[in-house]
Amino acid sequence: MPRLPAPDYPADVRARLDGDAKEVIGRYPDSRSALLPLLHLVQAEEGYVTRTGIRYCAEILELTVAEVTAVATFYTMYRREAGGDYHVGVCTNTLCAVMGGDAIFDGLKRHLGVGNGGTTPDGKITLEHVECNAACDFAPVVMVNWEFFDNQTVESATALVDDLRAGRPASPTRGAPLCTYRETARILAGFPDERPGAVEASGGAGPASLAGLRLAKGESGPARVGPPRGAPPGGSPDAGGTPGEHLSSHDAPQQTSASDPEHPAGPVGEEGEG
Numbered sequence: 001m002p003r004l005p006a007p008d009y010p011a012d013v014r015a016r017l018d019g020d021a022k023e024v025i026g027r028y029p030d031s032r033s034a035l036l037p038l039l040h041l042v043q044a045e046e047g048y049v050t051r052t053g054i055r056y057c058a059e060i061l062e063l064t065v066a067e068v069t070a071v072a073t074f075y076t077m078y079r080r081e082a083g084g085d086y087h088v089g090v091c092t093n094t095l096c097a098v099m100g101g102d103a104i105f106d107g108l109k110r111h112l113g114v115g116n117g118g119t120t121p122d123g124k125i126t127l128e129h130v131e132c133n134a135a136c137d138f139a140p141v142v143m144v145n146w147e148f149f150d151n152q153t154v155e156s157a158t159a160l161v162d163d164l165r166a167g168r169p170a171s172p173t174r175g176a177p178l179c180t181y182r183e184t185a186r187i188l189a190g191f192p193d194e195r196p197g198a199v200e201a202s203g204g205a206g207p208a209s210l211a212g213l214r215l216a217k218g219e220s221g222p223a224r225v226g227p228p229r230g231a232p233p234g235g236s237p238d239a240g241g242t243p244g245e246h247l248s249s250h251d252a253p254q255q256t257s258a259s260d261p262e263h264p265a266g267p268v269g270e271e272g273e274g
Helices: 011-025 031-046 051-061 065-074 094-112 154-166 181-188 207-216
Strands: 086-091 125-130 142-144 147-149
Touching: 011 031, 011 051, 031 051, 031 065, 031 181, 051 065, 086 094, 086 154, 094 125, 094 154, 125 154, 142 154, 147 154
Parallel strands: 086 125
Antiparallel strands: 086 142, 142 147
């Protein structure tokens, strides 16, 4: 059966969105270029991109509903159905998978009692396996509302979701403190994160990420970007690490859980070593 047209937003919501949308559109010489941030804006309203949100974007940008829908369904950061306050994405791409991502994802499915894309009954957690998060040097990686939790294990990821469901604080390895999915969507729409200290809390790249850049600049220094296997995670001056470094699970292996416990994954030495 044909679907009825999407309902309008309530008048007060529409008025508020109109003001925000005008600000977003004003950033671009061509109004249709504002579609991506506007989709984040309407996602911030209800936690996902509703038919009403799509209709709103189409009307305000003078696009067709089909054009807006094509974009909203192409990018995975736009939800098409209601989800939880915290989107927990487990990277299951190649490197994270072999370092333990598959085991983490399976463990969380069992622990939360949901499948891929499922939301817990309390509305707190939506679990999803995701493709590469561009953080391979800290595999396996879990993201919560697009903030990084690095070098995870089944146990640490389970504790993480338990904290989120219980309302206990959970601090990302790097990046801003967590906020809800709707609040994150508004920030992604281009509006300031006004929480005290949130902007300053961005973290830098870890030593493994910067090794190639250091070599390209001709900088000398230890070949390793972390202490030898088995050394304390903090490192030592003669091992190439410094106390407090955010070390990679590849260069300074943590207690990560491999997908196959009988065949632990990970490098056994420097390149060229046996």
